[in-house]
Amino acid sequence: MSDTDTSGNTDGQDRLGGTRLWVLLRLNRWAFTGAILLVVYVVLVLTSFLQLTPLRTIVENQDGIEFLFSAFIGAIITGTSIVVTINQLVLSQELGAIGDQRDRMSASMDFQHDIEDTIEEDISPPEPAAFLWELVDGIEERARELEEEMEDERDEGLQAEVNDYVEDVTGNAQFVKDGLENAQFGTFSVIWNALRFNYSRKIHDARKIRTHHEGALSEDANEKLSRMIETLRYFGPAREHFKTLYFQWELINLSRALLYISVPALTVMAIMIMYVDGTTLLGTTLGVDNLVWVTSAGFVAGISPFVVFITYILRIASVAKRTLAMGPFILRESARDEDLG
Template identity: 45%
Template sequence: MSGDGDAPSDRLRDRADQSRWKLWAFLEADRWLVAGILVAFVFLVLVGAGYLYPTTENAIRSSDSVDTLFQGFLTATITGVTLVLTLNQLVLSQELGAVKDQRERMEGAMAFREDVAEVIEAAVSPSRPAQFLRALVQVSGDRAEDLREAVPDSDDGDLASEVADLTDSLVGNAERVASGLDDARFGEFDVISSALNFNYSWKIFTARRIREQYGDDLDEEGTEALDRLIEVLQLFGPAREHFKTLYFQWELINLSRQILAASVPALLVSAVMIIFFNDATYSVTVFGVETLALVMAVAATVAVVPFLILLAYVMRIATVTQHTLSIGPFILRETDDVTEVEWNRDS
């Protein structure tokens, strides 16, 4: 086995081949803010198109566009409510089960917590997700320090260099992520955001590569320190995936509530426009400006709000899923910092 290169960045926004603003909109920004921006964009486009087109009022009154448009919105809103019910059933299906299934879930959770408690050398592992992940991150930093001390000055310059690169990167990354998890609360995106910035996959790969390539050059203390580091890194993966799953369920529940709340005014507005504005006889001017286009823009924007809320939430869920598809030392994203690793069958 040969070939090496600089490790990819620890921060997700640097690893991903996407602009900072795009990742901010997809991940970091508050979902209500994103939905509000989308609502404002739709409204401004509709108003702008309505007043830039010189014969807007005549075009609306001489066609059945009001009836056609809002009947489509009415159908889409009802379909959206049905989708919300489906999402709720999906979330509930994860929680329903026989006593045997629930007991197996409980035993699995307790066994994992005991494994983590043993690794972090605590009587009981933390109960809060942010503290749980923070403990694993801090212990990984401590064990990286132990590895650095166990391989201080090796005769093999390559070994010393690779261990130094790994431990320096891991210690710094662990400090930043642990700091981000300090005040994080589950239900907010801070926990998952900080966890995404801990590049454990690459660190497991690098640590295992060091063990396989330089195992004969490591003494007993160095080998034990490396194995202990790999052990805690391997626990971080399932912990992050578990809390990511719980966060998705939390977000789907919030999404369901918000879409249901937004669907009521959307349904009412669509129904009012179909019943009372179908012939487009509305004619009110303010300061000499016809307001029919403005009313149509407001009504259409309100009718499309449930879809925009869905879009805002799905953007984040889909982006997080894309960047966490694999668990363990697999690098799925194309990054400029990761070079090809060549494997020699004869070595």
Template identity: 45%
Template sequence: MSESGRNASEETADTMVERVHGGRPALWFLVKGNRILVAGAMLAAAYAVLVVLGEFGPGSIAKLFEPDPVFALFTPIIIGIIMGVSLVLTFNQLVLSEELGPLGDQRERMVEAMRFREDVEAAVGRNTSPPEPSVFLRGLVEATGERAEALIVALESEPGMGETARREIREYAEGLAADADRVAGDLEGQQFGQFEVVQSALEYNYSWKIYSGRRVRNRYESTLPAPVAEEFDGLLDILEFFGPAREHFKTLYFRWEIINISRALAYIALPALAVAAYMILVFETGDVAGTTAGIDHGLLVVGLGFAVGVTPFAIFLSYILRIVTVAKWTLAIGPFVLRETDRGNDVEWE
């Protein structure tokens, strides 16, 4: 069976929706959704669980009319907010400290960055590479698509090739070209700092493309005409540039997100502290006596105060959830597929 002709259940999926258990809802919660909205969803769930357990769980609502339970609930929240925000801000400084260093280190970083750009420019046949990450990645993806189309043209000019080799190479090239068009369209117009740039880079499953391309290339190496072999090698060379570029921009994006976490916590920390302090110093459950839909007002207000108090933690958790999920999906660089596959012996040594 050809490298690209097998059915979808046997192939590492190109799109993240197909890779994530739970489909679009899980993908939205893990990475795609606005982190503030995700934090709000988690807070709403926590508030609902607290109210339901307080109303229908074992125990007595009368405890709320005593000061000790409220004090015991909100005192750790105040301590947690202060310690948590301090810890995150300290971690943020450690991350940003990597941007500080002696002139020699900064110059070496600049030299390596320019060398990589020059290598990419030589590989794709362009004079100057763009400065924006999304445009840079789109150019690499488009270059792989162009090389794949050139490979198909080279196949057409070599009628003496074996039919099996021709079919497998064509299917590989056509699948890659179609996927490159899709990802390049997703990258167009995207601004770095938005998750859509990283998402589009993740959608381009370059690891499997390198593996399957090398497998086909090596399988028929002895019979490939020189023009076909040259186009094939050029395509694989450009694919190998995509991995380091994606990892570099992913690292920059992680730093960007950590800064966003710090800013969000700086905005919400003092209001959350104020609410927690109010619940300890001023609030009396008896002042909100009554029920709504059979639920005691004291439980509703205390639950709301709890939700506001843990808002910094929910925001932190929503951002970290995205960072660790993306990190898990991109642990390996190059032709290594860490996700569960359904290929059996199809990924063995040849």
């Protein structure tokens, strides 16, 4: 799957706008983390109402506090160190000799110039969101040119097929451009809107029109379709490039988040081990033993680095799955026309 296989603006919004994907992709990672931790906390507290052995009894007889929270200390230190080390190894790929850096610079400049030539722009914007906006706008212009070329077409079936194609391209392009208008790289908005443009489907549909109506299309119409396909082909590499940069950005954010949260989590673990036992905070609040409130909060603090890791990786993995293959292939199931099975 090289993209999300949306169809026009409304279908693209429906496929990417569901609650599950909004949570996985768009929800602020700290808010997502807080929501998960809150659910865990509530479940732990409510469990105390079940007919189970009281927590205070377990703590008094089995030294449950030390048994539970001492394991967290090693897990937090080891887990954070491993994740940060792996992230640094991934980011270290950006380091290299001057020759390698020069080759990368040349390749980036060549790619930018190729797109500028294709969309007929003297110079393209340096910002990722604005650059993608110009590329999508260029694709929309190619679609308009194709529509104008087909205005005098006598084959009504062919003209209707091309008009439907142009409507899909321009509608989807306008939808994506609106989203990119104020998007800022570093947030998820740029990648989110890039996912909304189903370039693979558009390449396939353009090739299908050209193949099925090869004899009926004029030379100029064939040329317009070829230019359309050529422009669409640039969207895949452009999106993959910015996706790679975004993944690196997210890995940096993940490393920082884990470092920020690990020390407070370790501090809470130490407090629980040193100062909490079966005689601590006797009494109840809202019908729940005070020790349950405190121990549940300590447990939530202990798993917080792991939950932060989960929320970041869920977004990275979800984006990677939705952009698994770059090119004309569509790996996910979709509503497709009959001749595609």
